[in-house]
Amino acid sequence: MTLVVNKKRRGVFARLFFTITPVLLVPFTLFSWAGVAFPIDKEVCLECHGTPDILEMNREERLEMVIPTPQKQEVRKGKLTLYVNYGKFRSTVHRELNCVDCHTDIEDIPHPQRLGLVNCVQCHEEIVGQYDKSKHAKVSHRLCFECHNPHATTSFRKLSQQERMGICLQCHEKNGHRWLPQRGLHFQYLECTVCHSPEAVKGLFFQLTAEGKDGKRLNLSYRQLEEFTRGYSGNVAKAIDRNGNGIVEVHEINRFIARLKEQEVRSPRLQEKVLVLQPYHNYTDEVERIKDCTMCHVSDAPFYSQVMLRIPEMKEGWSTVKMDKAIIGKIPPIPSKDYYFTTVHGQNGVECIDCHADLTILRAGEGFEVKGLKTPVCEHCHADVMAEYKDSLHAKVSEKICFGCHDPHSSVPFTELSVEQRQAICTKCHDPERGHDWLPQKDLHFKDLECTMCHAPQAEKGIIFYLQRVDNEGRAERLEYGEVAKLLDMERPDLGKLLDSDSNGFLEDREVLSFLKSLGEKERRDKVELGVRVLVLKPSHNYTDKGTKAKDCSLCHSSRAEFYSKLIMEIPEQGGGIRTLPMDKSILVGIHAIPVTSDFYLLGESKISKRDISDILFVVRKIGYKWLDVIGIIFIVGGLGFVGFHGLVRILTTGMRKKRRHKEE
Amino acid sequence: MALPKRELLHPLTVRIWHWVHAIAIVLLVLTGIQLRFPDLITWFGTFKRAVNIHNIFGFIVLFDYVLWFGFYALKRELIKQYVPAPEDFTIGMPTQSAYYFARIFFGDPAPFEPTPEAKFNSLQKTTYVGIMFVLVPLQIVTGVLLWDLESFHPVIEALGGVRVIDAFHIILAYIVTAFLIVHVYLSTLGHTFFAHFKAMIVGYEKKEEGHK
Numbered sequence: 048m049t050l051v052v053n054k055k056r057r058g059v060f061a062r063l064f065f066t067i068t069p070v071l072l073v074p075f076t077l078f079s080w081a082g083v084a085f086p087i088d089k090e091v092c093l094e095c096h097g098t099p100d101i102l103e104m105n106r107e108e109r110l111e112m113v114i115p116t117p118q119k120q121e122v123r124k125g126k127l128t129l130y131v132n133y134g135k136f137r138s139t140v141h142r143e144l145n146c147v148d149c150h151t152d153i154e155d156i157p158h159p160q161r162l163g164l165v166n167c168v169q170c171h172e173e174i175v176g177q178y179d180k181s182k183h184a185k186v187s188h189r190l191c192f193e194c195h196n197p198h199a200t201t202s203f204r205k206l207s208q209q210e211r212m213g214i215c216l217q218c219h220e221k222n223g224h225r226w227l228p229q230r231g232l233h234f235q236y237l238e239c240t241v242c243h244s245p246e247a248v249k250g251l252f253f254q255l256t257a258e259g260k261d262g263k264r265l266n267l268s269y270r271q272l273e274e275f276t277r278g279y280s281g282n283v284a285k286a287i288d289r290n291g292n293g294i295v296e297v298h299e300i301n302r303f304i305a306r307l308k309e310q311e312v313r314s315p316r317l318q319e320k321v322l323v324l325q326p327y328h329n330y331t332d333e334v335e336r337i338k339d340c341t342m343c344h345v346s347d348a349p350f351y352s353q354v355m356l357r358i359p360e361m362k363e364g365w366s367t368v369k370m371d372k373a374i375i376g377k378i379p380p381i382p383s384k385d386y387y388f389t390t391v392h393g394q395n396g397v398e399c400i401d402c403h404a405d406l407t408i409l410r411a412g413e414g415f416e417v418k419g420l421k422t423p424v425c426e427h428c429h430a431d432v433m434a435e436y437k438d439s440l441h442a443k444v445s446e447k448i449c450f451g452c453h454d455p456h457s458s459v460p461f462t463e464l465s466v467e468q469r470q471a472i473c474t475k476c477h478d479p480e481r482g483h484d485w486l487p488q489k490d491l492h493f494k495d496l497e498c499t500m501c502h503a504p505q506a507e508k509g510i511i512f513y514l515q516r517v518d519n520e521g522r523a524e525r526l527e528y529g530e531v532a533k534l535l536d537m538e539r540p541d542l543g544k545l546l547d548s549d550s551n552g553f554l555e556d557r558e559v560l561s562f563l564k565s566l567g568e569k570e571r572r573d574k575v576e577l578g579v580r581v582l583v584l585k586p587s588h589n590y591t592d593k594g595t596k597a598k599d600c601s602l603c604h605s606s607r608a609e610f611y612s613k614l615i616m617e618i619p620e621q622g623g624g625i626r627t628l629p630m631d632k633s634i635l636v637g638i639h640a641i642p643v644t645s646d647f648y649l650l651g652e653s654k655i656s657k658r659d660i661s662d663i664l665f666v667v668r669k670i671g672y673k674w675l676d677v678i679g680i681i682f683i684v685g686g687l688g689f690v691g692f693h694g695l696v697r698i699l700t701t702g703m704r705k706k707r708r709h710k711e712e
Numbered sequence: 713m714a715l716p717k718r719e720l721l722h723p724l725t726v727r728i729w730h731w732v733h734a735i736a737i738v739l740l741v742l743t744g745i746q747l748r749f750p751d752l753i754t755w756f757g758t759f760k761r762a763v764n765i766h767n768i769f770g771f772i773v774l775f776d777y778v779l780w781f782g783f784y785a786l787k788r789e790l791i792k793q794y795v796p797a798p799e800d801f802t803i804g805m806p807t808q809s810a811y812y813f814a815r816i817f818f819g820d821p822a823p824f825e826p827t828p829e830a831k832f833n834s835l836q837k838t839t840y841v842g843i844m845f846v847l848v849p850l851q852i853v854t855g856v857l858l859w860d861l862e863s864f865h866p867v868i869e870a871l872g873g874v875r876v877i878d879a880f881h882i883i884l885a886y887i888v889t890a891f892l893i894v895h896v897y898l899s900t901l902g903h904t905f906f907a908h909f910k911a912m913i914v915g916y917e918k919k920e921e922g923h924k
Contacts, residue, residue, distance in 0.1 A: 672875065672878075672879060675879055675882045675883055675886075676748070676882070678883060678886070679882060679883060679885070679886025679887075679889075680886070682886045682887055682889070682890040683886060683889055683890050683893070685890060686889075686890035686891070686893040686894050687893060689894060689897075690893055690894060690897040693812075693897065694897065696817055697816075697817065700817040700818070703817070703818065703819070704817070704818065704819035707818065707819045708819060
């Protein structure tokens with residue numbers, strides 16, 4: 048065995064010697080006197096490096112071929128070997144280059160034993176710039192060729208998703224993705240950098256697929272599509288894009304798929320894949336950012352800006368054609384949620400996985416399968432609501448769980464919901480027209496009140512006031528901070544302070560009225576007044592559908608109604624926020640010189656009740672001896688009234704008396 | 713046309729008494745208003761000055777009242793003039809009320825003509841008996857008590873305290889004021905607008921005959 052090897056080696060040596068010697072000597076003798084460096088052609092390099100034999104030499108043997116530089120340290124090479132497969136190299140993006148274009152420290156052959164690092168920045172300045180700043184560079188100190196083999200690089204576009212992932216998987220393992228819902232599906236459809244390179248340009252790629260014999264979905268090859276290209280000179284893209292505008296419209300692809308079906312291709316369908324179009328070499332493993340599912344699961348996800356159809360080429364490989372973005376609406380729905388982070392959950396930092404981590408079947412077949420949901424996870428955070436709801440009539444009868452009514456992906460803080468929006472939660476299932484025939488002024492009740500005003504007796508109710516402008520036609524419009532500031536002619540006024548002029552944290556009607564007056568002075572055209580709404584301030588999830596409780600009008604139509612105990616003024620703040628201050632009840636009951644809440648009157652609120660009488664007696668006692676003046680003034684007014692009335696009648700009847708006297712005379 | 717009958721309706725003593733009483737009451741009312749609403753009214757300068765004026769005229773009213781009481785008592789007309797008889801309630805008051813509230817506007821003759829023997833109609837009698845026998849004496853008594861709280865302390869305590877005395881004094885003052893307004897107005901309801909005024913100054917009331 049060893050003999051054979053030695054023989055072989057000897058032969059190699061001889062061959063090397065005889066080839067290298069003339070190659071080295073000829074240029075030297077010819078050009079050295081003229082001082083012109085001879086360009087070392089890649090063929091020269093490949094003489095040694097183009098054969099795997101070089102890998103089999105021992106150290107001593109290799110040393111004989113180069114100029115030893117023992118004092119110089121060896122640089123890292125990664126997985127690169129001394130052998131360069133020229134067959135592969137020929138098809139790489141670097142094929143036009145000479146070896147010495149990169150290995151610039153080779154000036155002569157034999158070259159020094161140890162070469163310096165190849166500096167890719169000569170050509171890839173931008174990429175190296177991105178990479179140098181990245182965490183990857185700082186932590187791993189990896190060099191370009193430790194991930195990418197420059198002797199075997201394919202155009203990025205031609206790399207399959209699996210090949211792209213392979214670059215990362217040389218060092219990384221997939222194991223760290225336990226938190227990721229639908230891990231298998233993500234790995235099947237996405238390459239690593241879709242998530243780990245946020246700045247990379249991504250696109251949504253469609254591919255024509257069909258069901259294979261074993262039921263697996265396979266990409267349709269050129270050969271399978273060839274017969275459909277007749278009349279289009281064998282070009283699949285042209286066969287699909289019939290109007291030749293360079294964009295595949297929805298009707299065009301539908302028509303093509305229909306044709307495939309006619310030709311008995313088994314269930315042809317488009318399958319989507321998110322791919323990186325243009326990589327960005329700044330990788331991140333920062334969990335916060337990547338675990339944010341809404342990076343992709345929203346309709347304005349970055350990859351929707353590039354929608355392409357991948358078409359197999361006649362020879363091999365793929366070409367891409369732009370696709371009409373309308374196709375997105377046609378693809379099987381992905382559980383995307385727009386603007387999640389503007390919702391109350393998103394704002395409170397609830398991540399998708401906080402609720403969905405325990406779900407195993409989200410996507411059965413191609414559809415979103417809600418049936419996979421087990422017990423509601425809402426209880427983790429909303430334990431008190433759940434405790435109240437669990438035993439309620441609603442839960443027992445409807446067996447609805449939280450998201451039967453509430454969409455957790457677009458939930459808005461309760462206080463920001465309008466009456467209409469609150470009603471909509473109930474009217475999803477309930478028809479308000481049914482069962483309310485007994486209710487007087489039905490439409491008016493429905494217009495201004497949310498269902499739970501009556502149907503949730505334990506909910507905390509209150510009256511909300513806000514500033515509004517009413518035009519001549521009676522259209523009311525809520526005043527925002529900017530408008531109020533303009534009306535006051537002040538720059539950045541603190542409205543809370545202006546309203547609550549005595550700063551006791553409570554708005555007396557006098558304070559509100561004088562504030563309204565100062566607003567009204569500037570506003571000549573329209574009327575500035577207080578808008579009022581009766582609202583549920585704190586909901587209760589224990590609903591009732593019948594019983595005298597709900598049909599008891601006096602629950603609201605009495606001056607003792609619950610919501611009168613909580614009067615709140617909503618004051619607009621700079622930046623769109625709202626500040627609330629409790630307000631004095633007298634604003635509603637009192638009769639004021641300027642119209643306040645002219646549109647708000649609850650029938651029955653002015654009814655006198657037993658409690659009012661005792662209140663009056665209390666006031667009577669409180670006034671005490673001051674009654675003397677009140678009674679006294681009544682006496683005087685009575686006296687003046689008599690005199691005025693009698694005198695007036697006297698004046699009016701003067702003529703009559705004169706006439707009579709004349710007659711008698 | 714008969715000759716105007718002249719007949720002394722108000723003797724000089726009564727006239728002097730009336731006008732002294734009138735000025736005193738008006739000043740008591742005015743100073744009283746300032747004492748009641750010192751933060752609103754300062755007609756008489758300082759509060760103390762108003763109190764002094766109020767006290768002085770209070771005593772004037774006291775002496776004036778004694779004069780009036782003595783005069784009529786001596787003349788033995790007190791009861792005759794002032795105390796209403798049963799027929800005053802049954803006939804006089806309805807007739808007089810009907811006259812004041814309706815018939816007067818049609819120019820009907822007054823159902824009652826004052827004479828030195830019977831100066832007041834039924835309504836007047838009833839009112840004056842209340843004013844002169846209850847209201848004014850009560851007002852004088854409470855006024856005097858309030859004038860010197862120290863000295864009258866035991867009496868005030870026995871009557872229920874300063875607060876009660878004051879309450880009476882105030883409420884009576886309002887009634888007096890209201891009465892004053894009506895009284896002045898009613899005195900314009902004579903034959904002519906100023907007939908009663910003149911009578912109270914000169915003593916005689918000019919009588920116009922010829923209409924019933």
